[in-house]
Amino acid sequence: MDVKTGISCGALAWALISFADPAAAQTGPETEVVTGVDEVVVTARRRDEAPISVPVAVTVLGSEQLRTLAVDSLQDLRAVTPGISVGEVSGGVGGTVSLRGVGTTAGSNPTFEQTVAVNIDGVQLSRGGAVRVGQIDMEKIEVLRGPQALFFGKNSPAGVISITTADPGRSFEVEARAGYEFNAKERQLEAVVSGPITETLGGRLVVYGADMEGWRENIAGQAAEAANAIRPGSVTGATSGGPQQSFFFTRGTLKWEPTDRFDARLKLSYAKNEGIGYNQAGGFQRIYCPNGAPQLAPQSTVLNGGTPNADLAKALSVDNCRPDATYANGNINPAFLVNSPEGFTDPSGAGDYSQQLHSLELNYRPSEWLKLTSVTGWAKNEDFRVDTYAVAPSDAVAANDFSGNTGYIQFTQEVRVSSDLPGAFNFLAGAFYESSELETYTRAISAGSPLFLHNIDGETQSVFGQVLWDVASTVELAGGLRWSKESKDFAVSREGVPQPVSPASADFENTSPEVTLTWRPTDRLTLYGAYKEGFKSGGFAAATNTGPAFASPLNAMYLPESAQGFEGGVKALLFDGALRLNLAAYDYDYTNLQVNSLDNSSGVPVIRVNNAGAATVKGLEADFTLRLPQVRGLTIRGAANYNDAKYTDFLATCYIGQTIADGCNLLLNPSTGRYTGQQLAGERLVNAPEWTGSLGAAYSGPTAIEGVDWGMNIDTLYKSEYNPHPELHPGALQNDVAFLNAGVRVFSADRTWEVALIGRNLTEEFRVDVASNVPQTGLAARTGTALTGGLADLSGNVNRGREIMLQVTFRPF
Structure with a gap:
């Protein structure tokens, strides 16, 4: 932060003190107030704290708000939380998440880890597969912005999405929920049984299933009659639309509290998502055509036996080349599936993903001031995919068709000890261990295509600690650091024959300090300033999917990514707690940003990974929640973020056709x-x-019918223009947009039943989170020359369109 910003924050702080409750005791953080707008506990510092007092920029969504907004996945977050970008991509990487403009960029490299970590019940997942599988029955979501290395470790230099799932309560409950989303023809069923098993043991079981026909319409079939009349067999089939997927999820929880000094929590979860090929489902659709129509001359030439045919190319060009709810992607040509190495025969492809996530948390309090915690985690991700990257009604080039398999197993163990002493000093210390195994391949479906199998084994060790010093009754100084060492081993085999790689192993070591000064002049006002560093380990890219044996050793290593900078903020509860206000300013420098992109310049998709030299990310953000005592049941909320995120040094590759x-x-x-x-x-x-x-409001209150209440919510989310293409192709630039969400519900006063109508993206705006070049388009030979006219078409992952869901809930117990 610069001096001017610091002076402004200081002046604002004094102004806020005058509005804070003058009768509030000048006590430390142990006497924090939790009000009607501040009821969710935050664990950003591995302690239970009220949002008003925690010196971290965090957005918290509680269980009631998650249900009201129908948030069941990370992708749903982008519709309700400003400043977050979530996109799904094909291939084993799963998806991308970014905060404050920092995140994993486009691409399909399954070895690539996220810059925004996902932490579920204390288990950290750094792979993008968490984007694909929903998380059901959540108690809260904490979105922590900025580097979070001290408490969450590696792969969190941009932030952390921390998810806490629901535990069994002390009373027996049964809940059943059914939902139907009209535009996607999506059916949902969820059942929860929870309660005490014995006096000291509680259990909770949630089962969820969903089936979706799809919200996208595939218009590839419109090209079939004209194209096949010119050249029979040009269009061999297309799905009606997408995503056409089914989703199943279950989680069992056991919570044991034999004494007031010990408790244990075991969570076992399984999720599976099955559907047709990601691109056949419209995951990537043409979003930009520099010539005004799709470039299909190369495909039509192949279809026409090697002779160009302009009429055939025109007949295939039914795509409108813009992000919307239509796309024009044909199925895999059945001829290319003959003798497929996978033995796969379905031309609609496949996208099957599963995740197992198990955790065991143990808490022991040997005394009133000491707490010992152990969190053991085990996760397994598997995905199988068969897809075509033609992004066209006809699949004419076999080299565009790929199958792949990725398996990832992760074991983690964290132990930590924290104090709650009555004196001036407290502490937290811990150690972390992770062991992981990744096996992955992506190969052409064509018969005889070689299998390049990539194996990466990883091991991480880290220790961390923090000391909190109450310098005065209202001033806290906290300092800590995390030391990490990660080792990775890399191996590639071709048809079972080891290939030369150099290096074949690497160690990445880092020390990330964090210092925070917090002033709480009252229990309704917090001011803080912090210096933080973050770290994302380096690794190896699985970049080989076809070709001959290696003639020379492959160097696939990319460098670690790091962040350092300052952050400061003000948190206030004003007007007797009716208004909650959060302000933050930040200024971070990022070095060796890892950039992952899909390069189609050769006509065959090849994964590229490199490091951007440096970037700065600085800005201001604010949010508020207001509950007017004069209008009981009304909540008004809003947020704004100015984010100046720019490269300061990035020697990037050129996009196809860039002159x-x-x-x-x-x-x-x-x-x-x-x-x-x-x-x-x-x-x-x-x-x-x-x-x-964002700006929104929610209201709940009684109806004219005794025992029946109602509620409504409306929210608008805005984002200015941005570019989702890794080489910043100007054709991918997305205009500013405002999304509108709203809902209304009627429920019994005792909450035994509820009927809700939930709407998202009601104005049906479409934007792209991930963009790439379309294979077989553009003239790569004109790239880097004075010759114009070589730009490629672009494809992209488009957000979901209008959603209108009817949801019915019963709670008989």
Whole structure:
């Protein structure tokens, strides 16, 4: 933060003190007040704290708000939380998440880890597979922004999404919920049974199932009659739409509290998502065509026996080349599935993903001031995928069709000890261990295609600690650090024959300190300033999916990513607790940002991973929640974020067709006479809008019918323009947008039944979170030259359209 910002925050703090409750005792954080707008406990510092007092920029969604907004997955978060971007991609990487414009970029590399970590019941998941599988029956979600290395470790330099799932209560309860979303023809059923088993043991079981026909319409079939009349067999089939998937989830929880000094919590969960191929379901659709229509001349030439046919190309060009609820992707050509190495025969492809996540948390309090915690986690992700990257009504080029399999197993163990002493000093210390195994491949479906199997074994060890010092009754100084060492071993085999790689192993070591000064002049006002560092380990990219045996050792290693900077904020409860206000300013420098992209310049998708030199991310964010005592049951909420996220040094590859005049003027290739690089210093980061914000209201109260209440909510989310393409192709630029969500519900006063109508994206706006080049389009030979007209078409992952869901809930007990 600069001096001007610091002075402004200080002046604002004094102004807020005058509005804070003058009668509030000048006590420390142990006497925090939890009000009607501040009731959710935050665990951002591995302690139970009220949001008003925790010195962290965090957005908390409690169970009631999650249910009201029908949030069942990470992808649902982007519809209700400003400043977060969540996108799904094909391949084993699963998806991408970014906060404050920092996150994993586009691509399909399953070895790539997230810059925003997902933590579920204390178990940290750094892979994007968490995006694909929903998390049902959640108690709360904490979105922690900025580096979180001290308490959450590696792979959290941009933030953490911490999910706490529901535990059994002390009374028996049964809940059944059914939902139907009209536009996607999506059916949902959920059942929960929870309660005491014995006096000291409680159990909870949730089972959830959903089936969706899809909200996207596939118009590829519109090309069949004309194209097949010109060249029979050009269009061999297409699905009616997508995603066409089913989802099953179950979690069992046992909570044992034999004494007031010991408790144990065991959670076992399983999730499975099955559907057709991601691209056949419209996951990637054409979003930009520089020539005004899809570039299908290369495919039509192949279909026509090697002779160009303009009429055939025109007949295939039914795609409108914009993000919306339609797409034009054909199925896999059945001829290409003959003798497939997978033995797979369904031309609609497959996208089958599963996740097992188990955790055991033990808490022991040997005294009133000491707590010992152990969290053991085990996770297993598996995905099988068969897809075509043609992004066109016809699948003419076998090299565009791929199958893949990724298996990932992770074991984690964390132990920590924390104190709650009455004196000036308290502490937290712990150790963490992780062991992981990844096996993955992506290969062409064509018969005889070689199998390049990539194996990466990892081991992480870290120790961390923090000391809290109450310098005065209202001032806290907290300092700590985490030391981490991660080792990774890399191996590649081709048809079972080991291939040379160098290096074959690597160690990544890091020490991330954090210092926070917090002033709580009253129990309704908190001011804080912090210096933080973050770390994302380096690794190896599984970049090989076809080709001959290695003639020389493959170097697939990429460097670690790090962050350091300052953050400060003000949190206040004003007007007798009716208004909660949070303000934060931040300024971070990022080094060696890991960039993952899908390069189709050769016509065959190849995964590229490199490091951007440096970037700065600075900005201001604010949010408020207001409950007017004059209007009981009404809540007004809003948020705004100004985010200046720019590269300061990034020698990036050029996008297909980028000319010298367009900035492709670096890294001359002497053998071709063409430039291959561009400098993106001064440009905004991928998926980094300058402004995001939200404004909404919720109301609940009685109806004219005794014993029947009603409620409603309405929210608008805004984001300014941004670019989701890893090389910042100007054709991928997304205009600013406002999304509208609303809902209404009627329920019994005792909550035994409820009927809700939930709407999201009611104005049906479409934007792209992940963008890439369409294979077989553009003229790569014009890249880095003075010749224009070589731009490729672009495809992208488009957000879900309008959702209108009817939901009925029964709670007989």
